[in-house]
Amino acid sequence: MKKSYLYPVIICGSLLVALIGWLFFFGYLETGKPQIDLRGDISLVGKNKKIEIMFSDKKSGLADLKVDIAQDGKSQTIFKEKISARGVKERTISLTVNAVEANLHEGPAVINIAASDYSFFKNQAVLPQQVIIDIKPPQIIFSGQTSYFNQGGTGFFAYLVSKPPEETGIYVNNYFMPAFTTKINQRTVYVVSFALPITANKENTNINIYARDKAGNETRVVPAFFIKEKPFRTDSVALSESFLQAKMPEFHSSYPQLRGKSLLESFEYINTQMRTDNDKKIQDICRKTSDKKLWEGTFLRMRNASTMAKFGDKRTYLIAGKTAGSSIHLGVDLASTMHAPVEAANGGIVVFAQELGIYGNAIIIDHGQGLFSLYAHLSSIDTQLGKAVAKEERIGFSGSTGLAGGDHLHFSTLVDGQFVNPLEWWDPHWIEDNINKKMNF
Numbered sequence: 001m002k003k004s005y006l007y008p009v010i011i012c013g014s015l016l017v018a019l020i021g022w023l024f025f026f027g028y029l030e031t032g033k034p035q036i037d038l039r040g041d042i043s044l045v046g047k048n049k050k051i052e053i054m055f056s057d058k059k060s061g062l063a064d065l066k067v068d069i070a071q072d073g074k075s076q077t078i079f080k081e082k083i084s085a086r087g088v089k090e091r092t093i094s095l096t097v098n099a100v101e102a103n104l105h106e107g108p109a110v111i112n113i114a115a116s117d118y119s120f121f122k123n124q125a126v127l128p129q130q131v132i133i134d135i136k137p138p139q140i141i142f143s144g145q146t147s148y149f150n151q152g153g154t155g156f157f158a159y160l161v162s163k164p165p166e167e168t169g170i171y172v173n174n175y176f177m178p179a180f181t182t183k184i185n186q187r188t189v190y191v192v193s194f195a196l197p198i199t200a201n202k203e204n205t206n207i208n209i210y211a212r213d214k215a216g217n218e219t220r221v222v223p224a225f226f227i228k229e230k231p232f233r234t235d236s237v238a239l240s241e242s243f244l245q246a247k248m249p250e251f252h253s254s255y256p257q258l259r260g261k262s263l264l265e266s267f268e269y270i271n272t273q274m275r276t277d278n279d280k281k282i283q284d285i286c287r288k289t290s291d292k293k294l295w296e297g298t299f300l301r302m303r304n305a306s307t308m309a310k311f312g313d314k315r316t317y318l319i320a321g322k323t324a325g326s327s328i329h330l331g332v333d334l335a336s337t338m339h340a341p342v343e344a345a346n347g348g349i350v351v352f353a354q355e356l357g358i359y360g361n362a363i364i365i366d367h368g369q370g371l372f373s374l375y376a377h378l379s380s381i382d383t384q385l386g387k388a389v390a391k392e393e394r395i396g397f398s399g400s401t402g403l404a405g406g407d408h409l410h411f412s413t414l415v416d417g418q419f420v421n422p423l424e425w426w427d428p429h430w431i432e433d434n435i436n437k438k439m440n441f
Contacts, residue, residue, distance in 0.1 A: 029120055154421070
């Protein structure tokens with residue numbers, strides 16, 4: 001009889017053990033605290049400080065998240081979230097702290113980041129961060145003289161910043177180009193080149209120099225500038241049947257998507273989609289540049305060469321008298337003797353050296369700090385990827401590869417992947433007035 005009384009006890013004990021095991025397994029009785037990870041440095045907080053925080057709890061999941069900022073014994077909540085559904089293991093938040101709107105003054109403060117979980121014990125983790133409130137924006141110092149730019153040309157500014165910026169550069173409308181640093185008289189000077197669109201004018205072009213410090217304070221300064229309009233040529237180019245019969249099969253053999261297309265369909269695809277794809281690839285190549293200036297002095301123009309087409313020429317293509325497309329010529333075509341030597345226009349590093357669609361055999365040289373030169377339609381390439389080349393060093397020979405009707409060199413200059421007029425870089429007076437004089441600090 002005594003033995004029978006033990007069964008309920010054993011059963012209850014087993015159920016209790018099972019229940020406790022179940023609670024542990026599903027995290028209700030876990031004692032581990034949530035994890036809090038900061039992304040980036042938040043030691044300085046200003047008017048526009050962006051903060052990214054990752055919360056995680058691998059067991060019971062996150063329940064409550066909170067971010068407070070305290071100064072002079074007063075605390076205020078700048079972020080709060082209650083997670084209603086159990087089982088959320090991770091949450092990343094991004095928030096912007098504005099010290100002015102929070103009525104904080106310059107000096108020390110504390111940001112407290114807290115998270116609790118869904119366990120029975122409501123485990124909580126708190127991560128305090130000592131910060132300095134800094135609400136003074138950086139000052140941008142540069143020559144106040146009026147800058148003169150050409151449509152389709154290159155702009156340049158050199159300036160000082162009163163405190164080390166986290167990001168600085170120039171905006172042309174909504175397009176941002178980062179600045180690079182150089183040392184002049186033991187001072188850090190920020191330099192930035194930028195492209196002016198062919199259609200740029202005073203009415204449709206906004207330019208401002210921008211700096212953001214590590215606290216998130218931003219400054220924008222609008223420099224005085226004048227954009228000189230330039231007349232670009234308009235021309236009609238008649239494409240003969242013999243040109244199409246000679247050129248289109250070359251593309252058919254290299255690009256399977258063209259096979260089966262007529263000569264007209266092939267040309268239309270090459271002049272639109274392929275041209276767009278090629279220019280995008282050039283932009284992608286030019287996103288990575290040396291942070292050091294690699295060029296010196298005037299850029300070299302191909303020797304003993306006649307100008308066949310100019311930068312900015314607006315072309316309308318005609319086939320059998322009918323319009324078959326258009327384009328804007330983003331370089332200068334230079335013709336000398338057949339297979340004439342092509343030399344590097346200035347010092348730099350070869351960042352591309354192979355076939356490139358409409359450009360044929362092409363070379364791109366990085367001259368540092370966002371400045372590049374492009375050499376296209378080459379019959380052969382006489383350099384290699386990654387090579388440091390000197391000004392006047394031979395890199396290839398002119399030709400008619402790609403969408404070229406005759407032997408010549410297509411030469412382009414680019415700033416941050418945007419095509420600009422090479423004539424300026426061939427002009428020593430332009431370089432002196434627009435770059436060198438602005439470096440006098």
